[in-house]
Amino acid sequence: MGALKPPAEDVMIHAEGLTVGYGERPVLKDVTFTVHAGEIVTVLGGSGCGKSTLLKALIGLIRPLRGSVRIRGACITGSDREAALESIRRHIGVLFQYGALLGSLSIADNVALPLEEFTDLPRSLIADLVHFKLDTVGLADYAHFMPAELSGGMRKRAALARAMALDPEILFCDEPSAGLDPITAAELDELLLECNRALGITMVVITHELASIEAIATRCIMLDKSAQGIIAVGRPEDLKNHSADPRVRAFFHRQPSLMRPEAASVAPEG
Template sequence: MTEAEGHITVQDLTMAYGDFVLMRDLTFTINRGDIFIIMGGSGCGKSTMMTILIGLKAPAKGKVLYGDVDFWGSDPPTRDRIIRRAGVMYQSGALWSSMTLAENIALPLELYTDLSPGQIREVVKLKLALVGMAGFEEFYPSEISGGMQKRAGIARAMALDPEVLFFDEPSAGLDPVSARRLDDLILELRESLGTTMVIVTHELASIFAIGSNSVFLDVSKRTMTATGNPNQLLAETRDPNLRLFLTRGEKS
């Protein structure tokens, strides 16, 4: 297996801030083409998990394997090369505020491809059209709504046709209709591009609608307690905490 196959394996991972251990003994696999949900209650370390997967924070212990390459055991240039094959959509969109949407999407293309300015313009147009924002090229992030910023964030994350797309709370702060449209967009992109999607969320509607695989981080036990298809987990789990989470706190 090579890193090009796009599988990510987390092995015996511990996340910590200083002496404070957030989660330990995390072991799971994200398969190619999965829509993989990292779920759990507030403060369980979902976003921290994502920062470890995308190379922003080192784990206290354990491994993250991209293919069979030990990501955190590699030197920084190798890590950069691996992570350049991933796209990230941050919770706030994190669009560069001093640039237009076109410039936001064009920047990685200018830096990492040999495309001509004309070709870059075409790619930018395509990416924006894919997320339903054709014609917004010259808008600045501050001139569009929160939902649009998220979609533009996805367009930028897709700029280099990544093998894996990471989403941090994609539907946070969106109304139900916009959240549903975003879910549909994620599904559509996975179906049409075959991209592996890793989504950090606690939005149950999204989890059940689009998740094909998942891991549940239990904040009270400080470790993962389940992994698998979310719908299947709901039907089969006997873990009271997971059941409580997946049923929105309903007592069974």
């Protein structure tokens, strides 16, 4: 489905001292991390901790307040931002939280859109490619359906097919399991894992679904709202079993009480 070729460089994404936010209000401060080729890095954390904001900065939808982001070596936060973004856009795919399929186009047309726009392939070959992509995500029989006619899981899979249309080297996913039942979410995770293993696609997956994290992540970056930044980086099993940070333990063990100080007893009786 993607491009089966060795990556040109090992470091696919490098964020350095990244401060992002809306207006002058930072959501994340001084975030630094690296994603290597072939990794599936999950960015996790509670609601409102800045996961989606970080993703927007990584794909160039918002300009960071400070710091830099390099995708495949191209700095997308510098003075030549537009040219850098232009140079990386053919190499990245984005799976949005709710698919973001164009509602006025059929599933096949959605997948064909980037192929028609950015390649000079003949129409028949584009049609074959679209069929192949949709077949890979199990939607070949739904090619002519409109997005509104599909279930949430099917829309996500169709969006994955579109995100992979130009065979990207890096795939960004914003909460792929959000709103899906456990089985559909697991199927989507398997699909992502397959794309990573078979095609070597580097992935950055924003999620807070523990099952997804444990199923697909080679490494996790955990963000925290109060810290406004990264509080832990590591393999999911290490974070779950060996982290000393109560916030990390609370997240992985689904026990908010681990983050609270011991509850004091009610006022003494007189």
